[in-house]
Amino acid sequence: MNKTIVLDKRPIGKPKMSDFKITDQEMPKERAGELLLKTTYISVDPYLRGRMSDAKSYIDPFKLNEPISSGIVAEVISATNDLYSKGDFVSGMLEWKEYQTANANAVYKVDGEKAPLSAYLGILGMTGLTAYLGLHQIGAPKKGETLVVSGAAGAVGSVVGQIGKILGLRVVGIAGTDEKVAMLKEDFGFDEGINYNTTENMAKAIAAACPKGVDIYFDNVGGEISDGVIVNINKFARMVICGAISLYNETQMPVGPRVQPFLVKNSALMQGFIVSNYADKFPEAIAQLASWLGEGKLTYKETIVDGFENTPQAFMDLFVGRNKGKMIVKV
């Protein structure tokens, strides 16, 4: 049969295994113009938490008892479309199923010779695009400026920091273990790293790591970590609010220091970033990322979890930072 993961209950707070259900569905059959696909890699991402709630947002909520979807790389099993052949690999927003059919124009071909297939879910996929476009479109980086990245060891953060270094910025990353902090400096070339779990005063730690203040803050986490950054921003600072993973599982409206006085004092900007708003810039961004990757200027980490049925657990592990770099399930 065809294993499928559906949303069984809307999570309250932290998602639990019992919020998901693995069901057996019938094998699908492709219609004219469709592809029959076998899932190879599944991307799990923090933003999916938002879609599990029934709240108005930039993207529709998942429906109960229906499959969850995310970025997926799949193999073409059979194709009734001239542009695709059996054995091709494609990527797109697909469902958490072992097998599924898809319209040919809902996916795009990916080339396993040019880069590992999983990279199309990470550095050459949505996470790479998010890092590149968020930093450029809102962060507006200028050589010599200081960039702080939260969630720096994560899929997006680690790419943001590396791009920052390519562009000639001072780059400071915040992560949750000493091992990750070491990785930021050794593997990704960050100038400084801060372990928020062992740092008593984030504001002072940021000040020490950023002697010229903070010009750009690429924020993946929100919450108290960000409170320590904002007190150190420079005039005309830009804060890219890309995610708020520390707040996604809150059941009450999270409170913290008000940001408005810091924004006024510094003529600073804070802007929410959603990669899909910048679709017209995807080709240019992917070309640049692929070129840097080919030149060895960019590197990436993946945490690959084996087994389709472990997808919910891999997703939940994101919220305790069990991943280094992009979290991917291999089916």
Add this chain to the structure above:
Amino acid sequence: MNKTIVLDKRPIGKPKMSDFKITDQEMPKERAGELLLKTTYISVDPYLRGRMSDAKSYIDPFKLNEPISSGIVAEVISATNDLYSKGDFVSGMLEWKEYQTANANAVYKVDGEKAPLSAYLGILGMTGLTAYLGLHQIGAPKKGETLVVSGAAGAVGSVVGQIGKILGLRVVGIAGTDEKVAMLKEDFGFDEGINYNTTENMAKAIAAACPKGVDIYFDNVGGEISDGVIVNINKFARMVICGAISLYNETQMPVGPRVQPFLVKNSALMQGFIVSNYADKFPEAIAQLASWLGEGKLTYKETIVDGFENTPQAFMDLFVGRNKGKMIVKV
């Protein structure tokens, strides 16, 4: 002698009369190229509170035992500069003194025939510029959008709302008394007004007044009023953070709901606005404001307090909303 108001103590929380001192200083004498000026009108503005604290900000703090300065209109008593004559009026950032000298290039001539002299401290001065440039440069208004203004009956807010109507927006204002709310609609042409002091649930009141959601929020107050606005913003909303009068007298870091999740969900922008960053756009803005004023499309209110020695009280009255429109002291 020459009465002068100096900062005697840095206010803690709400400024008190005892934070100021009126002293008698010697009559100044102009040097070559300088003007001897007699103060006519003094502008008191909420942002001056920030300069009374000894904190890093976009403008240097006032020094203790030295005169406070703000926007002032003054009469030229004698001039050693060919471009000015006795009897001319000038405006500039000057000190709270009855008489002072100033470099001729630190002030500019104002014409009492074209508009009342006090208008050069309001609608044709910094408050008009703040309203016009804040709304255009950050708010980026488009016809048919919904604009919410806090501190709407104040000097800046009342102009923002009127410009919004000229540009074809739906305009909703928030103020603190029924009288002010009536004024918003009757005198300034706002579509709706909300009295925050008699409204139990700001979020619901904003939702009711903005059936299509909020596209632009011009924020002069910060705090709980703004909390009710942000839950109603639309995708791509722009929030002009122009001031946070409700927070200026706080002695502890004010806390409130975190804004980051709202920014991410709506790809929304929040940016601190300081008019002096846009000095290159002043001539164009003043020309447009003067033209609208001449055509009768803009109107303004002033609260004029008599007597130089009442300047500190007029300033303090801003924080309890005792002004309608621009607060000005007539010397």
